[in-house]
Amino acid sequence: MTVAIARFLGSNCDRDCLHIFQEILKEICLFVWHDEFELPADVTAVVIPGGFSYGDYLRCGAIAAHRPLMSAVKQFVDQGGPVMGICNGFQILCEAKILPGVLLPNRHGRFVCNLQEISVSQGGVGIFKNYNDNEKIKLPVAHHDGNYYADTATLDCLEKNNQIALRYTSTDEQGHAHVNGSSRGIAGIFGGPKNNVLGLMPHPERRSEHRLGGDDGLRMLRGLVHR
């Protein structure tokens, strides 16, 4: 298995991801630069890491979404290739229209950086094959724009097609996540022709080693490469 980690100007979780895939999961892992028009032929999974690509100018992920590499990622997605966008990677996937919706600024207007309890919807299949359905896990979040928003029709469609992948367990009476205001508590969604794309605001790569507090995130990184 060869994991490609996309690198844009301002990506900053790229090396963390490399560390987990290479040192913990013992996979072949390489960086791919944003101005590449094609992914290397042997790539079997793509990770778009967190960071502040292009300084979050215009809108988070908007400029990265139009880099040549994202056309290659789109092709890879259409062929059913597994792709995970973490934090800024999720924002980029939404801006590239590979995933529906958008990540708005957090409802309370503050940057959040803490550990969140998250429920794994669709556990037991695909990228989440290593989790039980509705298993509660803990993952760290660190973002200013993590408030998932889409119109009601799109949200209903996501529910109906089992595309809501992860939910924050702490929500208000309208279902908005306390941590950022996300609609229906959404922390991550699936997309692509075979639900082969996962976009999520929490950072699984930051909770993939016991010495760093736990490995709740490791199982989804493993699931991405061995579905």
Added chain:
Amino acid sequence: MSRFVQVVVTLKNAVLDPQGDATVHALSALGFDNIESARVGKVIHLAFKNELEPGQLKEQAALMAQKLLCNSVMENFQIQVVEDKAGVP
């Protein structure tokens, strides 16, 4: 003929605007307590390299807005042809 266009990007009504809400609170703290709401958008002044007919300017700016400057999931845009790059109509 002109070469200046102003693209105004605003949040859709259904989208909450925490920046706008914070602005209302700050205005209120300054004594401006007659403000019901504030919505923060952005203005992008485009200076084309060559002069064009207003229709052409609008058409090209609309394409730019659809592709990059505005995200239609959460934002609307308006385009105005202006006289100079400071945005004087």
